[in-house]
Amino acid sequence: xxxxxxxxxxxxxxxxxxxxxxxxxxxxxxxxxxxxxxxxxxxxxxxxxxxxxxxxxxxxxxxxxxxxxxxxxxxxxxxxxxxxxxxxxxxxxxxxxxxxxxxxxxxxxxxxxxxxxxxxxxxxxxxxxxxxxxxxxxxxxxxxxxxxxxxxxxxxxxxxxxxxxxxxxxxxxxxxxxxxxxxxxxxxxxxxxxxxxxxxxxxxxxxxxxxxxxxxxxxxxxxxxxxxxxxxxxxxxxxxxxxxxxxxxxxxxxxxxxxxxxxxxxxxxxxxxxxxxxxxxxxxxxxxxxxxxxxxxxxxxxxxxxxxxxxxx
Amino acid sequence: xxxxxxxxxxxxxxxxxxxxxxxxxxxxxxxxxxxxxxxxxxxxxxxxxxxxxxxxxxxxxxxxxxxxxxxxxxxxxxxxxxxxxxxxxxxxxxxxxxxxxxxxxxxxxxxxxxxxxxxxxxxxxxxxxxxxxxxxxxxxxxxxxxxxxxxxxxxxxxxxxxxxxxxxxxxxxxxxxxxxxxxxxxxxxxxxxxxxxxxxxxxxxxxxxxxxxxxxxxxxxxxxxxxxxxxxxxxxxxxxxxxxxxxxxxxxxxxxxxxxxxxxxxxxxxxxxxxxxxxxxxxxxxxx
Numbered sequence: 001x002x003x004x005x006x007x008x009x010x011x012x013x014x015x016x017x018x019x020x021x022x023x024x025x026x027x028x029x030x031x032x033x034x035x036x037x038x039x040x041x042x043x044x045x046x047x048x049x050x051x052x053x054x055x056x057x058x059x060x061x062x063x064x065x066x067x068x069x070x071x072x073x074x075x076x077x078x079x080x081x082x083x084x085x086x087x088x089x090x091x092x093x094x095x096x097x098x099x100x101x102x103x104x105x106x107x108x109x110x111x112x113x114x115x116x117x118x119x120x121x122x123x124x125x126x127x128x129x130x131x132x133x134x135x136x137x138x139x140x141x142x143x144x145x146x147x148x149x150x151x152x153x154x155x156x157x158x159x160x161x162x163x164x165x166x167x168x169x170x171x172x173x174x175x176x177x178x179x180x181x182x183x184x185x186x187x188x189x190x191x192x193x194x195x196x197x198x199x200x201x202x203x204x205x206x207x208x209x210x211x212x213x214x215x216x217x218x219x220x221x222x223x224x225x226x227x228x229x230x231x232x233x234x235x236x237x238x239x240x241x242x243x244x245x246x247x248x249x250x251x252x253x254x255x256x257x258x259x260x261x262x263x264x265x266x267x268x269x270x271x272x273x274x275x276x277x278x279x280x281x282x283x284x285x286x287x288x289x290x291x292x293x294x295x296x297x298x299x300x301x302x303x304x305x306x307x308x309x310x311x312x313x
Numbered sequence: 314x315x316x317x318x319x320x321x322x323x324x325x326x327x328x329x330x331x332x333x334x335x336x337x338x339x340x341x342x343x344x345x346x347x348x349x350x351x352x353x354x355x356x357x358x359x360x361x362x363x364x365x366x367x368x369x370x371x372x373x374x375x376x377x378x379x380x381x382x383x384x385x386x387x388x389x390x391x392x393x394x395x396x397x398x399x400x401x402x403x404x405x406x407x408x409x410x411x412x413x414x415x416x417x418x419x420x421x422x423x424x425x426x427x428x429x430x431x432x433x434x435x436x437x438x439x440x441x442x443x444x445x446x447x448x449x450x451x452x453x454x455x456x457x458x459x460x461x462x463x464x465x466x467x468x469x470x471x472x473x474x475x476x477x478x479x480x481x482x483x484x485x486x487x488x489x490x491x492x493x494x495x496x497x498x499x500x501x502x503x504x505x506x507x508x509x510x511x512x513x514x515x516x517x518x519x520x521x522x523x524x525x526x527x528x529x530x531x532x533x534x535x536x537x538x539x540x541x542x543x544x545x546x547x548x549x550x551x552x553x554x555x556x557x558x559x560x561x562x563x564x565x566x567x568x569x570x571x572x573x574x575x576x577x578x579x580x581x582x583x584x585x586x587x588x589x590x591x592x593x594x595x596x597x598x599x600x601x
Contacts, residue, residue, distance in 0.1 A: 029504035030425035033415035037475060038431065040412060043457075044450065044472035045438045052449030108344060114337045124587050125345040128352070131583040131590075133533030135551040136576045139558055140351055143358075143565070151354055154370045189348070190594065197595035246442040250535040254555060268444055272540075275448050285448040292445040 056286035061279045073286035083287065086258075086265040089176055090245065090291075093266060096177070097244040100184045101191045102236050106229075108188065109195025123196065127189035134186070134247075138254030141182045145169050145255075169256050172263035179255050179264050183248065191236050198232030199225070234306050241302060245295045267291045352576070359569035366565060378566065385570040388561065393546070394553035401463050401549060402531050405470035409527055410520055413475055417482030418508050418516075422494070438476040444536060451540055461544045469537065474527040481526075485519030486512070522593045525586070532579065550575050 056073055060066035077083050112123055129137060144151040145168035153165045168178040202225070210220050226233075249268040252258060258265035258273070267287055275284035358366060359381055360374040369375070386392065419425070420432060443450060450469070451460070459465025489512070497507050513520075535551040542548055548556065557571055583590060 026423045026504060027425045030419040030423040030428070032505065033419035033423075033508070034431055036412040037416035037435075037479065040468070040472040040475055041434055041438055044453070044469055045441070045476075046434065048446050048449040048453045049441065051453060052446050055449050055452065111337055111341050111344070114334070115341055118338075118341075120587075122341045122345055123591065124584065125349050127587070127591065128348045128580065128583070131529060131579050132576055133535065133551050133579075135533070135535050135554050136572060139554060139568075139572055140355060142558075143355075143569075144351060149366050149370050149565075151351065151370070158371075185347075193591050193594055242442075246444040249444065250551075253535075253539075268447075271448070275451075281448060281452070285446075288445040288448055292441065295442075295445070296440075 052285050052288065055282055056289050058282040060282040062281045063279075066282065069282075073283050074290065076283070077286060077290060082262055082265065083267070083270055085262055086267050086270040087290075087294075089264060090248070090266045092176060093180055093183075093248060094241065094244040096180045097183055097187075098237060098240045100180070101187055101240040102233065104184065104188055105191030105236060106195050106233070108192035109199055112192060112196045113199045123189075123193060126192055129186045129188075130190045132186070134250035135254055137182060137186045138251050141185075142169065142255055145178060170260055172260050175256055175260060175263045179252055182255065183244070183251055186251075187240070187243070191240065194236055194239075195229075195232060198229055202228050230309070237306070238299075238302070242295070242299065245291070245298075352580075355569045355572055355576075358566060359573045361566050363564070363566055381566050381570040382574065385557075385567040385574070388564075388567060389553055389557040389571045390545075391550075391553070391571065391574060394548055394550045397463060397547060398532060398549040401467050401470065402528060404464070404467035405474070405531050406524055406527055408468060408471035409474050409478055410524060412471065413478040413482055413523065414513070414516065414520060415508060416475075417479045418486055418512060420479065421483045421486035422491075423504065435476045435479055439480060443473045447536070447540055454541055460541055461547050463542075463547055466537065466541045469541065470527075470531045470534070473537070474530060478523040478527060481523055482516065482519050485516060485522075489515050521589070525590065525593065529579070 055066070057068055057070055058066035059069050059073075108126060112119055112126075115122055132140075143149075147153060147165075147167045147170065150168075152168065156162055156165050166174055169175050206224055206228075207220060210224060215223070246268065248266050249272070252264055252266050252269050253272075256264045258269040268291070271284045271287040271291075274280045274287065354371075357373050360377045360379070361369070361381075362376075362378050365374060365378075416431075420428065420435075454460050454465060454469065457465065459469065493511050493515075494507050497511050502510070533551065534549075535555070538549050538552050542552060545556070554571060554575060558568055561568065
């Protein structure tokens with residue numbers, strides 16, 4: 001009896017304490033905390049992602065019953081001249097955008113670092129386009145490029161270089177590069193600010209001793225700044241690279257809609273056309289996954305390349 | 314004697330330094346000019362008469378045509394567009410912060426089964442841009458009756474901004490000291506109590522950062538809006554601007570006024586908060 005007393009009391013307290021212990025346990029709290037996020041990601045990331053894999057293997061037109069056709073959409077893409085042209089434009093776009101954003105971004109970062117007085121003002125003014133929407137930037141530049149009252153041709157007239165005047169977005173040979181220039185203009189401030197932060201974090205002692213040893217400005221840049229900045233260069237390259245592949249629809253759509261004659265067509269503009277003008281939903285979904293696979297393969301390649309370079313440096 | 318040689322040696326170097334500084338400032342001024350002047354050009358243009366652009370492309374307007382703004386407001390239906398954009402952005406940001414913060418806290422502090430899977434899905438979602446799965450996303454949204462719905466696109470914006478926000482908030486929670494939480498636990502507070510009463514006040518800077526980033530992203534978004542809002546009545550500002558531009562491309566002065574009205578608020582917010590902006594970007598990039 002003396003022993004069963006406390007046991008009896010334990011028995012009574014068992015249920016509520018177990019329940020409250022469950023409610024107070026980390027597992028329960030975690031479940032409550034992550035449930036909403038899981039629901040959102042499940043519905044708008046996992047579901048469309050896997051559903052889209054299936055869609056890309058159908059001939060769905062948006063109305064009739066979709067039929068499974070295996071990989072036929074993907075093989076058809078290989079002989080689709082417009083798609084291949086769009087893919088080529090996409091690669092040219094990414095190549096120039098990554099190079100220009102990094103080279104110019106580092107150059108502007110170095111300039112900003114040298115500016116003691118007024119650095120905040122110059123940094124803010126160069127950063128300004130980053131805060132503008134792609135639409136505002138695109139519409140602004142479609143007026144700057146306007147062959148009749150555009151700012152660019154007016155500048156060329158004013159500086160006596162009228163011979164360089166072009167129909168910037170109407171000429172199939174230059175239109176893609178005109179679009180690339182706008183994207184670089186919009187993002188230059190973003191990369192410059194990151195480069196500036198990287199430069200400001202470099203140790204000054206190394207530069208002082210290099211100067212005492214008589215290293216020239218170029219040598220200091222080549223053998224101190226560049227190696228020490230490799231991680232920042234790496235981040236900027238990855239950011240520019242991943243952005244350029246998939247964040248080009250807005251700017252191309254607003255400036256040229258992919259024209260003239262597909263000269264500025266990129267994969268996303270082609271994809272949206274096929275889906276919503278031609279109703280080729282399955283085919284368009286396949287385009288998205290081809291783009292995704294290319295981004296994955298190139299990103300992994302870039303990562304490996306970067307790692308090797310960093311090891312050598 | 315020694316003093317003069319010293320000076321002679323020094324003088325050209327000083328001159329070189331002055332020239333270098335002058336060069337730096339000249340280059341920076343040109344850079345500032347090529348971002349600020351186009352915006353001034355839009356401001357000037359928005360105040361000119363319709364014929365004023367032809368004979369005065371460059372300069373400030375000779376007289377102020379303020380009526381351009383009211384005219385643009387009316388023709389472009391700016392009132393409705395702004396209301397749509399405000400509704401969508403506000404709703405999306407509230408959902409985003411309410412959903413992302415507890416998730417980030419749980420991932421940073423709690424040990425639970427399935428934690429690795431949740432983290433993997435979040436990192437995966439960060440690596441798969443929504444653009445490449447736009448077509449299936451549209452079909453899923455259509456199944457859920459979320460096409461042409463301001464509520465629907467708000468939820469989808471919250472979902473697409475979620476992975477990066479959780480990631481940023483999680484690394485923010487990881488930098489906070491655990492002592493306060495431990496003390497609260499000794500006092501018998503539950504995990505939810507701790508999150509709401511102890512961590513939320515501390516996490517405010519991280520939440521502000523996430524909100525600012527998501528605000529710019531959602532307020533400026535064209536792609537998902539173009540995909541999911543296909544009726545004029547639900548269009549947001551970026552869609553309305555493009556539609557206005559394509560419909561009335563000869564009314565360039567009204568069009569500049571509309572561009573100014575939509576760009577200026579974001580620029581003002583940036584100018585007021587530029588310190589936080591730039592600190593956030595550089596912290597995000599150099600830590601990541």
